[in-house]
Amino acid sequence: MPPIKILPITLISLGLVLLYSLVHNPAPPPRSDGRIEIEYWEKWTGFERDAMADLVNQYNASQDRVFIKFLSVSNIDRKLMLATAGGNPPDVAGIWSSNLSVFASNGALTPLDKKLAQSSLEENDYLPSVWQQLTVYNRVWALPTTPGSNALHWNKRLFREAGLDPERPPKTIAELESYNDRLTQFNDAGRIELMGHLPMEPGWWSANWSIWFGGDIWDGHSRVTATSEANMAALDWIESYPERYGAEALMGFRQLSGVFASPENPFFRERVAMVLQGPWMYNFINNFAQPDFEYGVAPFPTLREEDYGASLVECDCLVIPQGAKHPEEAFTFIEWLQRPKQLEALSLAQLKFSPLQEVSEDFYARHPNPYIRVYRELAENPKARIRPQMVTFNEFSSDMENAIDEVVRDEKSAHDAAEEVQNRQQELFKYKHQNWLQIREARLAEWDQR
């Protein structure tokens, strides 16, 4: 055979093999011990990952039918969506409850209602503020692992130095701001050296300020309410910052906020005295603050006294993606993890609190974080709030962040900034909502079948 014919045949067959391997998507080969392999993607990478890995190992050792292959995956929301779209999702995925509405409405998840009905798990076992997050479109999409709430963290040493009672945190926004004025210090060059409180530090909940101002950012159904009385009050409060401290000075100060999980964090460096943060701070303070760092945790101040005790409760959770190859085995693992013993071990190791109503007697005594009860009580409080389950929440959040930024830089008034967010986001939400209504019936029928 002349060489010219061998070459194309080889190339073409190589190409076909390549194409086939791209398209074909085989189930993993059976394990030598005959166990079914379940793939579990977890969003955490640090000590939270290790805590979950411990439990997975325990589960793997506890039986010989299933083997959980545990993978730590960063940017999990993006990768999970793409893997599911590509038809090759993991069997279990650990995501955030805030992802649920977007994932569910796109049909990326398996509804758990039928499996739950056959299991021993019940809604009443869980904190209402946690369970509420797992339910979207009247269906349950996930089971919780560890929840968190956010609270005021204050630096006791800085309070003392400013002549404030270090054991008495502010309870109202007015009080917070009077503390702020006492704590904030400028240097001779007119630069801010220390701030009592800065809403943009860390600024992770820009879209949720209305919680502490007695309102919400949507009506829970079809209308965005960025210009609601509560959200306007929050933005007016933020507008008072450039008015009192100067836009230039604030901009300079904010540039110093380094990476959150580092000694550059302005709270650990004692450059900001009060921040809105969560239970993970215990770990970061141990790692990055000075050994003598003294702080307290209390509910974040509210505009009106009657709202005191409100917080945003969020939750890590486990889902079974649509198209998972072993949904039954995946659910069995999740169900095992829901036992009080397992959930408490995980909460202790991840430094959070248990999502269950009942907590064993020595849980708090064994918990390293002395303030863990504060966070837990915030989640138990009927005033506890969850992140709006609005499919356009990411976009809303980005717009609110930008609006706050513009207000702090004194480029726009709080009123104009809120109007702009409202118009843009209402338009966007309306569009997505209409599209949802068109496919709603088909989706619901699809879910009922699964």
Next chain:
Amino acid sequence: MTKTEKRNMVLGLLFISPWIAGFILLTLYPLISSAYLSLTDYSVLSKPIYIGFDNYERILVDKLFWQSLWNTFYFAALSIPINLLSAIFLAVLLNFDLPGKKIFRTIYFLPSLVPMVCLGVLWQWMLNGQIGLVNQALWPVFDTFNALFGTTLTPPNWLADPAYAKAGLVLASMWGVGNAVVIFLAGLQDVPRALYEAAELDGCNFWQKTIHVTLPIISPVIYFNGIMSLIGSFQVFAVPYVMTNGGEGPGRSLLFTATYIFNKGFEAWSMGYACAVALILFVIILTLTLLATRLSERHVHYASK
């Protein structure tokens, strides 16, 4: 076609077949399917639903799209000339016959090897308004100026101030100028010595030689680098994305069209919309490239013509 010609044709096609396969699979197919997807409502997971030109209509009134386009043009207009001029300048310097010129060439090329993500992180700190190295270097200048004229000027808060964020990004992107410098250097070394000698005999000084001999001869290289940096700056994504920690910069001043495509596609899962924006960006880059080719026809000199 004779038998030999036919044979050569088949052989030639075979040799480029890996590229053809790659082009069809990885470029042409995605291009065509994104053109189709731009006419649909597509969330990656559900089936695309055909909606005609709905996405385009919405883009036309999308304030963020226009802002991202403005930012992209602004950045390109700032960065292309600055990058080209500095690359030519460096290449001319490095072309001087000096001792250790190879070491200098290596040093100037080295930063281009730094991955984009590292570059972003690095410049985030370099450009920090309070403790960044750039401002540390600028403070003495400002202090002297202030002392002389009684002003109270301060160096900019590069990445926190919308007015300076793009300038900061241009500074950071100059870090990668080494690639262009190497191409310019190759061009400079191709300039026939005889032309310089002739110019010298006519009494030309260094500048006259540069303007009348060097630049016309290397004009194809300038054209090539110009087009490459045009495309590059219209697709700018990684460095600002990292520098803003995945955000959009102060007042969305670093929200570029490529960033917007990414956010729409992979944050909001509006993939149809993202495809439509991507197609618009494609048409813009294509138009500008054709325009640049048309405009430069008279000024680019090819030795073979």
